[in-house]
Amino acid sequence: MNSQYVVVGAGLAGAATAWSLSRRGHEVTLVERTRPAAHDGSSHGSARIFRYPYPDAFYTELVVRAKAGFDELEKVSGRQLITPTGSLDLGGVRDPRRLAAVMEQVGVEHELLSAVEAQERFPHIATDTEVLWHPGAGVIDAEATVNAMVDAAVSHGAQVLSDWPVHRVDATGRGYRLHSDDAHIDAERIVVAAGGWLPTLLEQLPVSDGFRAGLPRFEVSQENAYHFPYRDQSGLWPTFIHKDESIQTYSLPGGRDAEFRGQKLAEYNAGRKMASAADQDGQIDAGNRQRIVEYVKRYLPGLVPEPYAETTCLFTNTPSEDFLIDTTDGITLVSACSGHGAKFAPLIGEFAADAATGTARAPERFTAHAIRAASHA
Structure with a gap:
């Protein structure tokens, strides 16, 4: 051939x-x-985050260009590939104010909220820093x-x-x-x-x-992800990224994989390192699970702090x-x-x-x- x-x-x-x-x-x-x-x-699976904020305008500008490609693909295929949800960025390490400056530079719709304003608008997510909100985010069905x-x-x-x-x-x-x-x-x-x-x-x-x-050098890791049930099924949940000195997490509506009844949550880039994807064993890290459960108890009052589903996934990164x-x-x-x-x-x-x-x-x-x-x- x-x-x-x-x-x-x-x-x-x-x-x-x-x-x-x-x-x-x-x-x-x-x-x-x-x-x-x-x-x-x-x-x-059906749940990956689509978002615009990066500390570097280079990547935010690329997201704008990539969205045009998704729009074309949705038109060609007749399928909705990105479900709009909006997104939050919070935490001192995440630095929402800096991200807002990049969004302003690139021209992406956004809003910088105080912790009080964010808590009023999103009572199911506890916030103690400024929060960047941008409505153009969503969930990609990968x-x-x-x-x-x-x-x-x-x-x-x-x-x-x-x-x-x-x-x-x-x-x-x-x-x-x-x-x-x-x-x-x-x-x-x-x-x-x-x-x-x-x-x-x-x-x-x-x-x-x-x-x-x-x-x-390529770093391959087996990451852990969990689905927590919503306390109120009628609530609207955004995607979010939370980074502070103690933990870095990301979360998004679980989509088809999680029967649309819970939020997917994971600690960023915290999984077991491997030489290759061939070394995966699919085993959840019990310590990681406990950290995420404690995180839910502290920051996500809108979720029941007991995962109803969990999985491993594969990350491959350059340094x-x-x-x-x-x-x-x-x-x-x-x-x-x-x-x-x-x-x-x-x-x-x-x-x-x-x-x-x-x-x-x-x-x-x-x-x-x-x-x-x-x-x-």
């Missing part, structure tokens, strides 16, 4: 790249070790988004191969040969968007020692938490870092397609050199 481009990994980043490449008229094959939006990857992008790619001629794990990649005279269990594909160029499996797959890629040595989009000799690596990458999916696909085709460069900040420099600054 031959293909001009092979995209490895059918999560949000890989599906977005396949969609972007195929609608530009390229021949594309998207391969996935199990199925798109795999349950043990970073793009499964699995539906992946499937919509895969369908859009197929409509432009892309092929999708499920249950196709990549075991080895060899350089050939005309590009690369990707090997699976009992099959292979010859490709002119490859895009590797393998999420938490990227560290392992890197060992099988024929890239130069210099390029390999220049890559940032700076910037995305990696870099190319060498026809191989493009894409690591749209878990924990904050979902909201950028359509735009990441555009950047990756630009890099793979050589038509444009991804932002310099997303190169291996820039990430390593940032992590040592």
Whole structure:
């Protein structure tokens, strides 16, 4: 089998790249070790936060651009992929006033509330600092988004191969040969968007020692997430991020995964570190669960402090938490870092397609050199 481009990994980043490449008229094959939006990857389920605030206007501006991609995808697919909820940012470390200044600079609707004003408006969430409110936030249905992008790619001629794990990649005279269990594909160029499996797959890629040595370290972790029931089912809950000196949490309506009856809550980037996604065991950290239960008791009077569901999920980050989009000799690596990458999916696909085709460069900040420099600054 031959293909001009092979995209490895059918999560949000890989599906977005396949969609972007195929609608530009390229021949594309998207391969996935199990199925798109795999349950043990970073793009499964129905609940990811879509939000605008970042301390750095660079990312807030990218969110604005990514939202246009989601709007287009919703139009193409006929599906609602982002459910509007609005969002809160609170806590001294989160620094709502600084975030509000960035939102003002970029031109995103927002409101800076005092702790008293926030408590009056959102009595189910205890607040002791200023709070940034922005109504444009919502909840991304990650699995539906992946499937919509895969369908859009197929409509432009892309092929999708499920249950196709990549075991080895060899350089050939005309590009690369990707090997699976009992099959292979010859490709002119490859895009590797393998999420938490990227560290392992890197060992099988024929890239130069210099390029390999220049890559940032990838940190893979098994995170814990919990669903707590609402005391009042008629209340409207936003997404929120709370960061202070003692804990950093994020929360959002649980969506389809949680039967729409509870709030998803997790401690940010606090899970067990692993060499690769292959090391997942799906076991909840009991200490982490207890910290989150105590957090709910203290800060979320609108929730019953007993989780009715819990799960693990996969994060993959670079040291700076910037995305990696870099190319060498026809191989493009894409690591749209878990924990904050979902909201950028359509735009990441555009950047990756630009890099793979050589038509444009991804932002310099997303190169291996820039990430390593940032992590040592």
